[in-house]
Amino acid sequence: MTIDRRTFADKPTLAAELAEAVADRIRAAITERGMAAIAVSGGSTPSRFFQALGKTKDIDWSKVIVTLVDERWVDETSDRSNALLVNERMLQGPAATARFFPLYSGGDEPDADAVGRTNALLADLPEQFAAVVLGMGNDGHTASFFPGGDTLDAALHTEGPTLAIHAPGAGEPRITFTLPRLLRTDGLYLHIEGEEKAEVLDKALGDGPTEDMPIRAVLRSDHTVTVYWCP
Numbered sequence: 001m002t003i004d005r006r007t008f009a010d011k012p013t014l015a016a017e018l019a020e021a022v023a024d025r026i027r028a029a030i031t032e033r034g035m036a037a038i039a040v041s042g043g044s045t046p047s048r049f050f051q052a053l054g055k056t057k058d059i060d061w062s063k064v065i066v067t068l069v070d071e072r073w074v075d076e077t078s079d080r081s082n083a084l085l086v087n088e089r090m091l092q093g094p095a096a097t098a099r100f101f102p103l104y105s106g107g108d109e110p111d112a113d114a115v116g117r118t119n120a121l122l123a124d125l126p127e128q129f130a131a132v133v134l135g136m137g138n139d140g141h142t143a144s145f146f147p148g149g150d151t152l153d154a155a156l157h158t159e160g161p162t163l164a165i166h167a168p169g170a171g172e173p174r175i176t177f178t179l180p181r182l183l184r185t186d187g188l189y190l191h192i193e194g195e196e197k198a199e200v201l202d203k204a205l206g207d208g209p210t211e212d213m214p215i216r217a218v219l220r221s222d223h224t225v226t227v228y229w230c231p
């Protein structure tokens with residue numbers, strides 16, 4: 001478990017610095033492997049970071065695949081859609097030529113057919129992500145690894161690449177990359193803002209079961225986690 005905690009003065013500074021770190025990972029992956037894939041989180045925190053990254057000009061965006069670490073099971077017209085957020089905030093301007101792999105594949109429920117359709121699309125992803133950017137909820141969830149999730153154990157321990165998960169705190173049904181798949185990444189970032197989330201992170205770094213705070217499975221993994229935080 002290696003946690004590299006970085007503190008920034010404010011949200012715009014954090015967004016610019018995180019965008020630069022992810023851009024560096026993308027450029028390095030393109031140089032080494034000819035292409036780059038990144039997986040990003042939805043929610044309310046990443047908007048500024050998406051805009052900063054999407055404006056980056058010195059990336060060959062046509063060699064970049066963008067996907068989500070998790071998605072709410074809603075179509076892309078819903079204001080709950082993480083795909084909508086990424087499309088509106090990141091995949092504009094220079095980044096508009098990137099390919100986007102959605103996790104939502106239609107229908108009311110992420111049933112076996114629907115998840116099968118998503119996983120078939122994701123077969124075109126490179127083996128290794130250049131960067132994975134996680135968020136965290138105040139209940140200690142990350143991606144859609146929610147406390148009380150009906151498939152939490154499988155989400156934390158199987159190859160996936162994705163699976164459906166339902167949880168009391170999740171709102172709608174979710175689809176999420178599994179943790180083993182997300183850990184196949186060059187850079188692993190946790191983007192959190194505000195005092196409350198710093199306290200949640202401190203608690204998660206302490207002793208206690210993973211099921212209570214699933215972010216612990218990430219923090220206790222072999223991968224270095226670089227935390228980007230600002231007040």
Ligand SMILES: O=C(O)C(O)[C@@H](O)[C@H](O)[C@H](O)COP(=O)(O)O
Nearest residue numbers: 041042043044045135136137143
């Ligand atoms: O789709 C989602 O909800 C997520 O990807 C989720 O894991 C998110 O990162 C956290 O819930 C933090 O969300 P906020 O940034 O809104 O606090």
